[in-house]
Amino acid sequence: MLGLPDGVRGCLFDMDGVLTRTATVHAAAWKRAFDEFLRTWAGRTGTPFTPFDEVSDYDSYVDGKKRLDGTRSFLVSRGIDLPEGDPGDPPDALTVNGVSNHKNALVQSVLDEKGVDVFDGSVRYVRAVREAGLKTAVVSSSANTARVLAAAGIADLFEARIDGAVAQTRDLAGKPAPDMYVAGAQALGLKPSEAAVFEDALAGVEAGRAGRFALVVGVDRVGQADALRDHGADTVVTDLADLLEQR
The missing domain is CATH 3.40.50.1000 (HAD superfamily/HAD-like)
Structure with missing residues (x-):
């Protein structure tokens, strides 16, 4: 049965x-957090901006993983090496913790608004x-x-x-x-x-x-x-x- x-x-x-x-809330939050980071990164390094794919990138690099692990995995896929930073890094910090905290803040906001x-x-x-x-x-x-x-x-x-x-x-x-x-x-x-x-x-x-x-x-x-x-x-x-x- x-x-x-x-x-x-x-x-x-x-x-x-x-x-x-x-899951869709997390996928959308990852996309926004990564896209904002990638635009900043492209501006600073002169590299092309290639947005985060909410399906293929999400499934391959972040889905099911701990937040910091997901951030590291995706950045490695793009050949980007960021410092770890600290757990208290602000969401705009160009660190693994900063990008991860930005994603979490976005998720928290959606949960508060929509349940x-x-x-x-x-x-x-x-x-x-x-x-x-x-x-x-x-x-x-x-x-x-x-x-x-x-x-x-x-x-x-x-x-x-x-x-x-x-x-x-x-x-x-x-x-x-x-x-x-x-x-x-x-x-x-x-x-x-x-x-x-x-x-x-x-x-x-x-x-x-x-x-x-x-x-x-x-x-x-x-x-x-x-x-x-x-x-x-x-x-x-x-x-x-x-x-x-x-x-």
């Missing part, structure tokens, strides 16, 4: 794009998982996870949360490394072989595969089913509610 292998005792869910409709919507099918699935006696956790690279879950009204559906803030405190490597998902399983008292991973990001399904989890479910919101499989998804659905219909 849940589409899970025998022996699975817990489910680990990414948040943005799996539970909440916030958070959920994927109803995902909430149905999480409730069904809990009713079946399985444990649940959120594993998200976002440092805003607790705030988003609370705003969405679904924080009470999860027994544990491993997010960007926890990863920083515990020095956990971000996705595509498996560390955050392994920590999520441990927080539920489970081994990876006893847990399933649910992800919409390529880096996330890579993390699930690298951690040798019992099942890695790719959630295809943007027409990248083949890429999700290529990066490690065992199965791909367009909505988690689809799993409730499997026999």
Whole structure:
């Protein structure tokens, strides 16, 4: 009924794009932050301005990753080497932290103005998982996870949360490394072989595969089913509610 292998005792869910409709918010924030930086960079260096692609660049370099990791990954793809700077750098600072802080400020602004919507099918699935006696956790690279879950009204559906803030405190490597998902399983008292991973990001399904989890479910919101499989998804659905219909 849940589409899970025998022996699975817990489910680990990414948040943005799996539970909440916030992936597009992050993509738009990354585009604005990077485009503003790239215009400034082009003016200072005399290089052409090539804007951030909200689909291909987002999927390849930032989706599913911790904020600083995403910034570094995209800058490397453009051959740009910025100093790390400090966590308190202002959004206009030409540093990795500055660009990252600009992106986060944009996301915070949208969340304050528009709130958070959920994927109803995902909430149905999480409730069904809990009713079946399985444990649940959120594993998200976002440092805003607790705030988003609370705003969405679904924080009470999860027994544990491993997010960007926890990863920083515990020095956990971000996705595509498996560390955050392994920590999520441990927080539920489970081994990876006893847990399933649910992800919409390529880096996330890579993390699930690298951690040798019992099942890695790719959630295809943007027409990248083949890429999700290529990066490690065992199965791909367009909505988690689809799993409730499997026999």
